[in-house]
Amino acid sequence: MKKPTNRLTVLVLLFVLALSFQSCEQQQKEETKEVEKEVLVQSEKPEYFLLRPEVEKAYGYSHAVKIGNSIKISGAVSMDDEGNPTAVGDIEQQMKNCYADLNKILEHYGCTFDDVVKEDIFTTDMAQMLEKSAYRAEIYKNGFPTGTWLEVKGLAIPEFMVEIELEVHKSE
Template identity: 60%
Template sequence: MQTPTHQAMRIMLALALIVSVLNCDQQQKETPQPIEKEVVKAHETPEYFLLRPEVEKAYGYAHAVKTGNAIKISGAASMDDTGQPTAIGDFGQQMKNCYANLDKILKHYGCTFDNVIVENVFTTHMALFLEHAAFRSTIYTKHFPTGS
């Protein structure tokens, strides 16, 4: 028998986005550019960002880290500032909450969703995700990133 917590976690959208962005301060060009290798210099100090400091300290992770021109975001889940699931049973709202959290992180670094080049989505209910996937067109208005 599953506990109410297990049931809530199954229902809750487990949408995690691993987002990588490059050169957020520059406008993206519409024409394809040659592929450049990312070079991280030894003297570059990582810049850490905590979206929910108490939760992240308790679990032992940083929500985002910028090194050079690359930003790595750990992901997003529909939760409040204490780490409790939100919008349980409302997949669409959970998705909106996830992208709203990611938007806060991107803005912190001077970026938008137009700068995102990789997005990996993890969900516990693919059929529901597909029902709500059109929402992503409101987030990615110029192009979709690569991902899985």
């Protein structure tokens, strides 16, 4: 009779040990998930960037917001540091001014136009925009991003003829 009792005792001990190891593994997995969750939450805190703080505060927007590896850049228009339109009536120069501002924002985040994944262009004159759009090949040397071009009735200030916004993915 003692042999079956010893076997039963050994089986019960093995079962208890197996449960203990499983419980420890489960606890370790939960702790790992908590740490991963904390890291994820910290890296997803928005980082705001103002190119022209006074102008952007007056109009109520941030020029760019970075969350994780994604950066959303508000539409750039051709303006000076006080918010006055520049290159009035010259869509090509307005486009170049927009890209110059966008480049400053990209550089702030350590990016280039190669990191742009989406570009949306709003223009008050699509025919002129199409005519002058070859300039974009100087900006996007390694291929164009996705995007949409829209002709609109007007932009924030009547003298603005083009507005360009970007979405960027920064590889880490």
